[in-house]
Amino acid sequence: MAYDPRPVEPSIYKRWLEAGVFQPRPDAEPYVIVIPPPNVTDVLHVGHALNNTIQDVLIRFERMRGRAAEWLPGTDHAGIATQNVVEKRLKAEGKTRFDLGREAFVQRVWEFVNRTGSTIIEQLKQIGCSCDWTRTRFTLDPEYSRAVREVFVRLWEQELIYRGHRVIHWCPNCLTALSDEEAEHHETNGNLYHIRYPLSDGTGYVTVATTRPETMLGDTAIAVNPEDPRARAYIGRKARLPIVGSEIPIIADEVVDKEFGTGFVKVTPAHDANDFEIGKRHNLEMPLVMTEDGKMSGDRVPADLQGVDRFEARKRIMKRLEQEGLVDKVEQHRHSVRRCYRCDTVVEPRLSDQWFVKMKPLAEPVLAKFRAGEYQIVPERWRATYDQWMENIRDWNISRQIWWGHRIPVFTCGKCRHVWADRTDPDQCPRCAGPAATIEQDPDVLDTWFSSWLWPFATFGWPDETPDLKRFYPGHTLVTAPEILFFWVARMLMSGYHFMDKRLPFTTVYLHGTVRDTKHRKMSKSLGNGIDPLDVVKLFGADALRWTLIAGSSLGADVILDPNDLETTFAPGRNFANKLWNIGQFVLGQLKGEVQTLESVDRRSFTLADRWILSRAQAVIREVTASLEQFRLDEAAKRCFEFAWNELADWYVEAVKPRFEATELPAPSEARGEDGQTARAVLAYCFDTVLRLLHPVVPFITEEMWQKLPGRKTAELLAVAQWPAPRPELEDPRADQEFGRVKIAIEHIRSIRAEYRVTPKTRLKATIVPRGNDKAATFNGEADTIVRLANLESLDIVDNLDHIAAGAAHAVFGDGSEVVVALEGLVDVKQECRRLSEEYERLEKQLTSLAARLTNQSFVSRAPQEVVAKEREKEKAWRDQRDVLAGKLKSLGCS
RNA sequence: GGGCGAAUAGCUCAGCGGUUCAGAGCGCCUGCCUUACACGCAGGAUGUCGGGGGUUCGAAUCCCUCUUCGCCCACCA
Numbered sequence: 001m002a003y004d005p006r007p008v009e010p011s012i013y014k015r016w017l018e019a020g021v022f023q024p025r026p027d028a029e030p031y032v033i034v035i036p037p038p039n040v041t042d043v044l045h046v047g048h049a050l051n052n053t054i055q056d057v058l059i060r061f062e063r064m065r066g067r068a069a070e071w072l073p074g075t076d077h078a079g080i081a082t083q084n085v086v087e088k089r090l091k092a093e094g095k096t097r098f099d100l101g102r103e104a105f106v107q108r109v110w111e112f113v114n115r116t117g118s119t120i121i122e123q124l125k126q127i128g129c130s131c132d133w134t135r136t137r138f139t140l141d142p143e144y145s146r147a148v149r150e151v152f153v154r155l156w157e158q159e160l161i162y163r164g165h166r167v168i169h170w171c172p173n174c175l176t177a178l179s180d181e182e183a184e185h186h187e188t189n190g191n192l193y194h195i196r197y198p199l200s201d202g203t204g205y206v207t208v209a210t211t212r213p214e215t216m217l218g219d220t221a222i223a224v225n226p227e228d229p230r231a232r233a234y235i236g237r238k239a240r241l242p243i244v245g246s247e248i249p250i251i252a253d254e255v256v257d258k259e260f261g262t263g264f265v266k267v268t269p270a271h272d273a274n275d276f277e278i279g280k281r282h283n284l285e286m287p288l289v290m291t292e293d294g295k296m297s298g299d300r301v302p303a304d305l306q307g308v309d310r311f312e313a314r315k316r317i318m319k320r321l322e323q324e325g326l327v328d329k330v331e332q333h334r335h336s337v338r339r340c341y342r343c344d345t346v347v348e349p350r351l352s353d354q355w356f357v358k359m360k361p362l363a364e365p366v367l368a369k370f371r372a373g374e375y376q377i378v379p380e381r382w383r384a385t386y387d388q389w390m391e392n393i394r395d396w397n398i399s400r401q402i403w404w405g406h407r408i409p410v411f412t413c414g415k416c417r418h419v420w421a422d423r424t425d426p427d428q429c430p431r432c433a434g435p436a437a438t439i440e441q442d443p444d445v446l447d448t449w450f451s452s453w454l455w456p457f458a459t460f461g462w463p464d465e466t467p468d469l470k471r472f473y474p475g476h477t478l479v480t481a482p483e484i485l486f487f488w489v490a491r492m493l494m495s496g497y498h499f500m501d502k503r504l505p506f507t508t509v510y511l512h513g514t515v516r517d518t519k520h521r522k523m524s525k526s527l528g529n530g531i532d533p534l535d536v537v538k539l540f541g542a543d544a545l546r547w548t549l550i551a552g553s554s555l556g557a558d559v560i561l562d563p564n565d566l567e568t569t570f571a572p573g574r575n576f577a578n579k580l581w582n583i584g585q586f587v588l589g590q591l592k593g594e595v596q597t598l599e600s601v602d603r604r605s606f607t608l609a610d611r612w613i614l615s616r617a618q619a620v621i622r623e624v625t626a627s628l629e630q631f632r633l634d635e636a637a638k639r640c641f642e643f644a645w646n647e648l649a650d651w652y653v654e655a656v657k658p659r660f661e662a663t664e665l666p667a668p669s670e671a672r673g674e675d676g677q678t679a680r681a682v683l684a685y686c687f688d689t690v691l692r693l694l695h696p697v698v699p700f701i702t703e704e705m706w707q708k709l710p711g712r713k714t715a716e717l718l719a720v721a722q723w724p725a726p727r728p729e730l731e732d733p734r735a736d737q738e739f740g741r742v743k744i745a746i747e748h749i750r751s752i753r754a755e756y757r758v759t760p761k762t763r764l765k766a767t768i769v770p771r772g773n774d775k776a777a778t779f780n781g782e783a784d785t786i787v788r789l790a791n792l793e794s795l796d797i798v799d800n801l802d803h804i805a806a807g808a809a810h811a812v813f814g815d816g817s818e819v820v821v822a823l824e825g826l827v828d829v830k831q832e833c834r835r836l837s838e839e840y841e842r843l844e845k846q847l848t849s850l851a852a853r854l855t856n857q858s859f860v861s862r863a864p865q866e867v868v869a870k871e872r873e874k875e876k877a878w879r880d881q882r883d884v885l886a887g888k889l890k891s892l893g894c895s
Numbered sequence: 896g897g898g899c900g901a902a903u904a905g906c907u908c909a910g911c912g913g914u915u916c917a918g919a920g921c922g923c924c925u926g927c928c929u930u931a932c933a934c935g936c937a938g939g940a941u942g943u944c945g946g947g948g949g950u951u952c953g954a955a956u957c958c959c960u961c962u963u964c965g966c967c968c969a970c971c972a
Binding site: 255 | 937972
């Protein structure tokens with residue numbers, strides 16, 4: 001029967017919720033993760049699924065380890081993004097936000113958010129996220145907004161906020177300023193236009209190179225490098241600005257690169273950040289020649305270009321310059337163009353007044369702490385990037401010319417022009433007591449990130465000293481994608497340090513990869529190459545989705561998924577869940593409702609197989625725990641897989657079957673005396689253990705199976721069960737080795753069977769001859785296992801083979817131990833000779849290279865003792881194997 | 896222009912403080928409906944570990960270099 005996750009997952013999730021297990025347990029040491037709040041408008045995509053599954057694995061792991069696990073969920077109001085969504089809807093009605101007016105528009109956004117804002121929260125539940133939903137926050141909650149305002153005012157009081165008049169990145173589509181981080185670089189094929197500016201004295205012209213000819217209307221100078229011999233003679237002279245007709249000076253400035261273009265740079269102070277700096281140094285005029293939505297405008301713009309879009313204007317201006325013979329040449333030019341991270345519109349540098357945060361004082365101590373190792377980034381390779389950004393941090397433009405967000409709490413008195421920041425809306429001017437009616441608030445809102453950078457403490461009630469804040473700040477692990485390292489992570493570290501008494505909000509930043517398609521393109525809605533995680537949940541279950549995301553991505557690496565073949569992509573997870581379910585069916589069938597514990601059985605009744613699997617279980621506990629502690633979630637998942645499937649199911653369960661009465665298989669004499677209690681206890685222990693270890697990765701199926709284990713009290717949930725601790729007394733290296741030999745013997749017999757194409761219906765007779773370290777007792781104890789798993793009729797274990805049976809196949813292993821399978825009539829001497837001599841030659845070759853190493857003086861003297869000893873042991877075993885093989889070949893009469 | 900990462904079986908990836916390390920899953924081939932599981936069982940095949948140099952007793956694994964793809968940062972207009 002196949003496992004069907006569909007009815008299971010929702011009901012299990014409901015049980016967790018009802019039991020309240022996602023809320024941190026009292027009186028335990030907290031472990032805190034704050035979610036990277038998705039935008040309220042978001043619907044779950046596979047990137048969210050990856051991000052949140054990782055967090056869920058970590059939080060579930062720590063919860064089972066007994067910590068008071070707090071995973072704080074919530075959403076971000078996402079100023080520009082959300083406003084854009086609602087504006088798009090308005091547009092469909094033929095309206096703009098200006099038609100509605102500010103108040104009505106904001107109202108409209110709220111309605112939208114109230115209606116759809118919990119979509120992604122509900123979706124996170126479907127993939128199993130164990131967030132503490134009782135503490136869900138939204139960045140525009142009244143309490144949260146209070147924190148934002150408090151932070152603004154404090155920074156104001158500390159003189160870390162200032163009004164800056166400078167060229168910033170402006171999105172002509174979103175109609176707002178952007179921060180440096182929000183204007184993304186995109187390599188673009190463009191042109192470099194070489195334009196002639198005639199000299200005023202009529203003695204010729206100078207040629208400037210530009211990628212944005214339309215900005216020439218705003219030129220107020222031409223700059224050259226003072227060191228440039230070509231240009232030096234022109235300094236101080238004047239040129240006539242084409243089309244506009246005004247006269248502009250040729251000035252000298254260090255920033256001009258002698259090597260680039262013509263060496264002459266047009267200077268447009270109002271539309272280029274560099275040129276603005278030049279303009280300031282040289283006291284140039286700074287005329288704006290475009291409107292906020294990117295249309296040409298202003299005194300200097302000729303009538304036929306007024307209101308023309310910047311890119312159309314570019315064409316028209318070039319045409320006109322062409323006609324006037326002022327175009328020197330147009331070169332193809334690959335360069336980087338900044339685009340709005342929200343709408344992809346080419347950003348226009350624009351001179352304006354904005355609010356800025358001085359970042360250097362905030363960054364410095366936090367960078368110092370980083371360098372001192374007080375918090376870490378994994379994987380480490382992001383260290384340099386982070387360090388460099390922090391080192392060269394620039395002031396942060398926090399004002400946005402939109403309406404959806406936290407209004408900037410800066411007020412201006414109409415009477416006395418006093419400007420101040422206020423925690424509450426003022427009744428009167430604090431300086432001249434001017435009436436409220438004359439006081440104006442700044443019309444802009446704050447950058448979304450100016451609220452989310454407070455997430456680790458504003459969510460817990462700051463600025464009040466709440467019990468939550470005391471308990472859950474500082475937190476521990478922050479899991480996110482590298483894309484928002486600067487937007488969010490770095491700023492959280494700074495705000496945490498600055499406002500929370502120099503205490504950083506977390507100790508580890510875990511940066512995971514990006515989910516991409518098979519062409520390595522980022523999955524996105526616009527490309528249509530996405531995978532809807534909820535489709536996957538419907539088809540294969542949340543566990544399968546989680547399995548693929550966790551087991552399929554090593555630390556920090558991108559995850560490549562094929563959106564065109566969900567079956568192949570998610571089958572491993574589905575298959576594994578099914579396997580677990582079936583192991584469970586078997587285990588439950590054997591336990592018959594009885595509780596079996598290791599304590600209730602006599603250790604002396606352990607068989608070799610028992611000792612082996614118990615020892616393997618200790619190894620898996622240690623390894624999985626260590627992997628999770630090191631954030632190697634993939635390793636942890638795969639190790640559990642190996643244990644459950646290859647060790648427990650393929651070997652232990654198969655080995656142990658005859659010990660159960662229910663089985664119809666013939667029980668050999670050795671097993672008959674035992675009533676199977678021991679095997680049941682071992683089975684129960686191992687299955688219980690692997691369910692616990694796997695629970696963080698595949699919580700649904702493990703909880704479902706765990707609930708079915710005998711003796712479960714109704715209120716008990718795996719989600720809050722104890723993480724397994726290794727039991728040293730069950731570690732058994734000897735059993736590992738001995739059972740390993742039994743496995744090898746079985747595998748050899750199986751190989752022989754396959755090689756000689758013996759159908760499974762035919763039971764074979766086999767003999768094992770143990771030699772060297774392999775003792776007869778090892779094989780005797782598991783003789784039954786060998787008989788069954790190798791599908792034998794009988795097995796002899798003898799000290800010596802005095803004669804060679806005709807028609808037998810041989811295999812040599814270990815220290816020269818042998819397996820001999822009787823195959824009368826099926827095997828001819830020739831084939832056996834070929835088989836054995838191939839093996840012989842393989843060994844001989846290995847021995848030769850090994851011998852070369854061991855006789856090499858520098859190897860013996862320079863390599864570590866251990867390595868040499870190991871090699872010697874290996875050599876001995878191989879030599880024994882080879883000698884046995886040689887004897888075989890000889891007695892078979894092989895040439 | 897800087898910085899970082901990746902290149903290992905047909906596909907997606909592990910392995911990267913050096914000596915059974917050439918692996919996993921999927922796919923493929925050969926047998927099996929062996930009563931927990933055909934979403935399964937057993938047995939197989941497949942790779943000059945991107946190219947070239949170097950260090951070393953020994954290198955997917957360390958160093959240099961080249962090639963090809965990504966990513967991040969950047970005031971060459």
